[in-house]
Amino acid sequence: MQNNSQSRDVFYVSDGTAITCETLGHVVLGQFPFNANEKTFPFIESEEKLANLLKEIRTSYEKNGEKPLVFFSIVLPELKAMLLEAPAYCYDVIESMVQRVQNDTQQTPVPKLQRSRSVNKDSDTYFDRIAAIEYTLAHDDGITLKGLEKADIILLGVSRSGKTPTSLYMAMQFGLRVVNYPFIEEDIKRLRLLPEFEIHRHKLFGLTIDPARLTQIRENRLAGSEYASTEQCLAELSNVEALFRREAIPYINTSDLSVEEISTRILEKSGLRRRLQ
Amino acid sequence: MQNNSQSRDVFYVSDGTAITCETLGHVVLGQFPFNANEKTFPFIESEEKLANLLKEIRTSYEKNGEKPLVFFSIVLPELKAMLLEAPAYCYDVIESMVQRVQNDTQQTPVPKLQRSRSVNKDSDTYFDRIAAIEYTLAHDDGITLKGLEKADIILLGVSRSGKTPTSLYMAMQFGLRVVNYPFIEEDIKRLRLLPEFEIHRHKLFGLTIDPARLTQIRENRLAGSEYASTEQCLAELSNVEALFRREAIPYINTSDLSVEEISTRILEKSGLRRRLQ
Numbered sequence: 001m002q003n004n005s006q007s008r009d010v011f012y013v014s015d016g017t018a019i020t021c022e023t024l025g026h027v028v029l030g031q032f033p034f035n036a037n038e039k040t041f042p043f044i045e046s047e048e049k050l051a052n053l054l055k056e057i058r059t060s061y062e063k064n065g066e067k068p069l070v071f072f073s074i075v076l077p078e079l080k081a082m083l084l085e086a087p088a089y090c091y092d093v094i095e096s097m098v099q100r101v102q103n104d105t106q107q108t109p110v111p112k113l114q115r116s117r118s119v120n121k122d123s124d125t126y127f128d129r130i131a132a133i134e135y136t137l138a139h140d141d142g143i144t145l146k147g148l149e150k151a152d153i154i155l156l157g158v159s160r161s162g163k164t165p166t167s168l169y170m171a172m173q174f175g176l177r178v179v180n181y182p183f184i185e186e187d188i189k190r191l192r193l194l195p196e197f198e199i200h201r202h203k204l205f206g207l208t209i210d211p212a213r214l215t216q217i218r219e220n221r222l223a224g225s226e227y228a229s230t231e232q233c234l235a236e237l238s239n240v241e242a243l244f245r246r247e248a249i250p251y252i253n254t255s256d257l258s259v260e261e262i263s264t265r266i267l268e269k270s271g272l273r274r275r276l277q
Numbered sequence: 278m279q280n281n282s283q284s285r286d287v288f289y290v291s292d293g294t295a296i297t298c299e300t301l302g303h304v305v306l307g308q309f310p311f312n313a314n315e316k317t318f319p320f321i322e323s324e325e326k327l328a329n330l331l332k333e334i335r336t337s338y339e340k341n342g343e344k345p346l347v348f349f350s351i352v353l354p355e356l357k358a359m360l361l362e363a364p365a366y367c368y369d370v371i372e373s374m375v376q377r378v379q380n381d382t383q384q385t386p387v388p389k390l391q392r393s394r395s396v397n398k399d400s401d402t403y404f405d406r407i408a409a410i411e412y413t414l415a416h417d418d419g420i421t422l423k424g425l426e427k428a429d430i431i432l433l434g435v436s437r438s439g440k441t442p443t444s445l446y447m448a449m450q451f452g453l454r455v456v457n458y459p460f461i462e463e464d465i466k467r468l469r470l471l472p473e474f475e476i477h478r479h480k481l482f483g484l485t486i487d488p489a490r491l492t493q494i495r496e497n498r499l500a501g502s503e504y505a506s507t508e509q510c511l512a513e514l515s516n517v518e519a520l521f522r523r524e525a526i527p528y529i530n531t532s533d534l535s536v537e538e539i540s541t542r543i544l545e546k547s548g549l550r551r552r553l554q
Contacts, residue, residue, distance in 0.1 A: 008382065017541040023300045027350070028374045031386040040551075042541045069378065073304070089381040097305045097368055101346065104366040105285065109308040127497055129536070133442050137417070165410050168445055172536070220404055259406070259449070264294040264319045274317075 007035035009060040009068035013053060013083065015075055018042040024093050025071040036069075050079050054086050061087040075111045128175045128275055136171035139179040140164055145196045148179060153272060154200060155180040156244075157207035158236045159227075160217045162254040162262055166207070169263045175275030179203075183240055191243055205270055206244040206251030207262070211237055213255040284312035286337040286345035290330060290360065292352055295319040301370050302348040313346075327356050331363050338364040352388045405452045405552055413448035416456040417441055422473045425456060430549060431477060432457040433521075434484035435513045436504075437494045439531040439539055443484070446540045452552035456480075460517055468520055482547055483521040483528030484539070488514055490532040 010029065012021040018040050029036045041053050060068045070090045074080045084090055098109050138144065139151070141164060148154065153176060155163045163180035170176045181194075197204060209217075211233045218228035226232055244251045250269050254262050267274065287306065289298040295317050306313045318330050337345045347367045351357045361367055375386050415421065416428070418441060425431065430453060432440045440457035447453045458471075474481060486494075488510045495505035503509055521528045527546050531539050544551065 017537050019537055019541070020300050020304050023297050024371065024374070027297050028371050028378060031371075031375055031388060032378065032382070032384050033387065034382070034384060042545055067381075069381070071374075089378070091374055091377060093374070094301065094305050094308075096373060097301070097348075097370070098308055100368060101305060101309065101366070104344075104346070105309070105311070107309050107311060110310065111308060127494075130442060133445065137414075137441070140414070164414070165407060165449070168410065169449060172442070172446060172449065217404075260294050260296055264296070268319055 007037055008066075009064060010036040010038045011053070011057065011060075011068060011070045011072075011088070012038065012040040013044055013070055013072040013074065014042055015045050015079070016042065016073070018073075021071040021073055021093050025069075028071075029069075044074060044079065045076075047079070047082070050082055054082070057086045057088050125175075125276060129172070132171040132175045132177050132275070133168070135177040136167050136179075139177075140167060142181045145179070145181070145194070148196065148200050148203075150177055151179045151200065151203055152176040152275075153178055153205055153266070153270060154197065154203045155205055155207055155266075156183065156240075156249065158183050158209075158214070158233075158240055160214060160221070161207040161209045162259070163207055165259045166254075166262045166266070169259045170266070173263070173274075173276070174267065174272075176272065183236070191239055193243070193247060201247075201249075204247075204249045205266055206240070206249045208237060208241055208244070208251055208253050210253065210255040284314055285343075286341060287313040287315045288330070288334065288337075288345055288347045288349075288365070289315065289317040290321055290347055290349040290351065291319055292322050292356070293319065293350070295350075298348045298350055298370050302346075305348075306346075321351060321356065322353075324356070324359070327359055331359070334363045334365050402452075402553060406449070409448040409452045409454050409552070410445070412454040413444050413456075416454075417444060419458045422456070422458070422471070425473065425477050425480075427454055428456045428477065428480055429453040429552075430455055430482055430543070430547060431474065431480045432482055432484055432543075433460065433517075433526065434486075435460050435491070435510075435517055437491060437498070438484040438486045439536070440484055442536045443531075443539045443543070446536045447543070450540070450551075450553070451544065451549075453549065460513070468516055470520070470524060478524075478526075481524075481526045482543055483517070483526045485514060485518050485521070485528055485530050487530065487532040 010025060012018045012025055014021050022040060044050050044053060057068060057070065067088045070083070070086070070088045071093055072083060072090060073093050074083060102109055135150065155167060155178060157163050159182050163182065167178035167180045170178050211230060214233040214237065215228055215230050218233065222228055252262065252265050252269065257265065287302060289295045289302055291298050299317060321327050321330060334345060334347070344365045347360070347363070347365045348370055349360060349367060350370050351360060379386055412427065432444060432455060434440050436459050440459065444455040444457045447455050488507060491510040491514065492505055492507050495502070495510065499505055529539065529542050529546065534542065
């Protein structure tokens, strides 16, 4: 019988940020029943740095009596060869795919250090990203409703429905300029859209959440408050959802979604295109 | 001779957010000379959704006379089989690695839909991440220096050296509570650390940048200003770097780095451990 409750040491190793190794490793390991003790080693660009890592790998092997898993991406052949001699199961996260793309397209790959984002000084990508972050920060939580004409999207929802993290993620990852506006008690009683939003209707997108989840999140912030009470959460949510439906504002329930999933679903439902790749 | 200037249609396809497919695809394609026309199809969970995608793949194939590239991750066997029949070069981004891990560990994988982050209601991960984002927002750009004892790290640097995006990224991705503080003209003349920082010396980390790059970034914001002038940028940077050296504050130059790279290098140099995986 397999011992499914065991845990495994896992190393993410790269000559870059190791973000690709981590991302892929998480997905792969998510399909296995063991616990992963993960450790990341970015910028392994020299023999000295690699030597430290190899020491840790050997220690892990000797301590556990089994080889740790290593998800890696290293361009320099000498370093790669040294790593492959370690007492570990080593997985090159991109090599086999590069080979297949080479075969299929008949184009020759040029191995180069990974770059997580373009920082080309002549490209607009850097500035687009910074501008999106700044716009989004300036329009977080209803701080101002000026400049809505420059918004890519306007998120609406009750307090603690996930607007701020979602807005920042969309700005950072997709380069989008996001406004988010919280419904406060007055809005909820009046139950109508602010006139400022009228000419930007096509940019509106709603976030909602299950009442129990909202209560839990608000309790975490202000335990025992009226604000966190089941009644208050229920009332706010049912009014706001009614508004979304009446005004034909598309919306999603964020209860069981990560920030990445909320953001991706909004893009999908709104038809918005990301500005960064 | 190969036509290296050609471009290729590329599809990222997943039953989840497709973030893994995109991340990996970018790195793989970064090694090839052709331009990628990229399009992402997340949440391909039904035959209807897949049918729309297949239509686009066929259109691409007919228009270009060559197969597009598809980086995919789909769990449901029926959907996967349908996709593999498309006129495209299809790369399963995790399958071969799952098989190798299975062979090496002798553990049986349980295929499941990808989740980009845990949203387990009983886990603290969700709250840790939100708390880190909130703390970091509240301490952006020197807004307040209260609560520094809760900070994981305090970033120092001149205006436009990359503090805000780096802080937000570290909060979002690593769950760290980041303070960032801009040196303004007065600080630069006095050239000493604020007394508030004294007992938190071990948390201080500096960002610097090449004068030419800083001028370019500031010009983009306030063209022709004194603030953006080469002289001003040079003076600020040389004073601040002198301060970092004198006070033994570790620092990095952000000029040629993406936000991801800056964040990862800071983690590495500071020895900070991420709070989220």
